[in-house]
Amino acid sequence: MRFLQKAILQGFVHLKRARGYHKALALDEFRPEKVQKVLVVSSTAIGDALFATPGIRALRRLLPKVTLDFMVRDKVAPIFSNFPFVDNLVIYKGRYKNALELLSKIKRKHYDLCVVFHDSDPCPVEAAFAGGIPFIFRIGQKDEKTAHLLSTRIPYDNKKHAIDQRLEVLRRIFKVALDSPDDLRMELPVAKGDVQAFRSRYLSAFCNKEGQGERCKVIAFQFSASGSYKEWPQEYFIRLGRRLLKAEKTYNILLIGGPSDKKRAKCIKKAIVQGGMENRVVNMVGDIGLAKLPAALAATDLLVTNDTGPLHVAIAVGTRTVSLFVPTDVTSTGPIQDLHLHTAIVKPKPCTPCKGKYCKDADCMGLISVEEVFGCAVKALCSLES
Numbered sequence: 001m002r003f004l005q006k007a008i009l010q011g012f013v014h015l016k017r018a019r020g021y022h023k024a025l026a027l028d029e030f031r032p033e034k035v036q037k038v039l040v041v042s043s044t045a046i047g048d049a050l051f052a053t054p055g056i057r058a059l060r061r062l063l064p065k066v067t068l069d070f071m072v073r074d075k076v077a078p079i080f081s082n083f084p085f086v087d088n089l090v091i092y093k094g095r096y097k098n099a100l101e102l103l104s105k106i107k108r109k110h111y112d113l114c115v116v117f118h119d120s121d122p123c124p125v126e127a128a129f130a131g132g133i134p135f136i137f138r139i140g141q142k143d144e145k146t147a148h149l150l151s152t153r154i155p156y157d158n159k160k161h162a163i164d165q166r167l168e169v170l171r172r173i174f175k176v177a178l179d180s181p182d183d184l185r186m187e188l189p190v191a192k193g194d195v196q197a198f199r200s201r202y203l204s205a206f207c208n209k210e211g212q213g214e215r216c217k218v219i220a221f222q223f224s225a226s227g228s229y230k231e232w233p234q235e236y237f238i239r240l241g242r243r244l245l246k247a248e249k250t251y252n253i254l255l256i257g258g259p260s261d262k263k264r265a266k267c268i269k270k271a272i273v274q275g276g277m278e279n280r281v282v283n284m285v286g287d288i289g290l291a292k293l294p295a296a297l298a299a300t301d302l303l304v305t306n307d308t309g310p311l312h313v314a315i316a317v318g319t320r321t322v323s324l325f326v327p328t329d330v331t332s333t334g335p336i337q338d339l340h341l342h343t344a345i346v347k348p349k350p351c352t353p354c355k356g357k358y359c360k361d362a363d364c365m366g367l368i369s370v371e372e373v374f375g376c377a378v379k380a381l382c383s384l385e386s
Helices: 002-018 046-051 053-062 099-109 123-130 162-174 192-210 234-247 259-272 290-298 309-317 370-382
Strands: 037-042 067-073 088-092 113-118 135-138 217-222 251-256 281-283 302-306 321-325 342-346
Touching: 002 099, 002 123, 037 046, 037 053, 037 099, 037 123, 046 053, 046 113, 046 162, 046 309, 053 067, 053 113, 053 162, 067 099, 088 099, 099 123, 113 123, 113 162, 123 135, 135 162, 192 251, 192 281, 192 290, 217 234, 217 309, 217 370, 234 251, 234 259, 234 370, 251 259, 251 290, 259 281, 290 309, 302 309, 302 370, 309 321, 321 370, 342 370
Parallel strands: 037 067, 037 113, 067 088, 113 135, 217 251, 217 302, 251 281, 302 321, 321 342
Antiparallel strands: none
């Protein structure tokens, strides 16, 4: 079905070009004062969508009276259900699955401007063009499939952080600086009541059983990632958990992740608590929906994590993190706000060139030792007392 939708959408694109509309209108024709409706696109993973939040906030400030809609993947949308800077969420199922629905919605809304901060396939740009959006701007990517449809393509600069790359699109359009620390901040509001509810849940699970009281420290482990090539070895998470529990009686481990991580989580918990202390490890893998993940992380004291979505959620809500980088680039996706709260452990890539997500025998994350992560975690937890 999606192949049929792809063919029909691309047919509309070719038909429009055959009628003389070869691309969106040029940048020099853009007039911000005439914009009434804006569509922002970030149609991939959690982290990519969060990297768009500074740009969305800036757009709201630059165009305060417009209707601003945000196109996100269906699996990411719950995190943005209460995001204050957008008026509506437009759901994309990925890989052309609801391409014609998107096209219909775009035509009905009569958007004046489309800003694509990130996409994984040509569908959003093709739908924007076929749907009649006059101005389409897109972050520069290595994929050139839709470059011929854009008002302008902002060159890709892999030396910049992903947030900075997205803001570069707005700098080109609106001729503004957007280079202060506040401009680069990710923002994800959470309700205090939700945070307090999770904190109470943790205190009940850990502290009341062990008599720790308010001194209880909750350390979340995000042991999975979107690709196995950037996962710290499971055995290392187990050894880290044992070290932390033995080091301080007020330290407790919270396992988090998605439904597909449940089997691994059971193995990790079982291995950590072999010597007892079962009450100090709680497995909530698959139990925290994306809508509640920001509050769940805001209620923890520390997140130890691979370079994956929950890292960026934790940064956005102000939770301390220890993050692990080898095959991925910390300068592109690592923490750049509240740096006193975050420690990124980085090791050089051992292979040249690095195959990244295409590596079938990735073991480079093992270059980061348990001892180093333990030391950084303890230092972060001690800073809570100062």
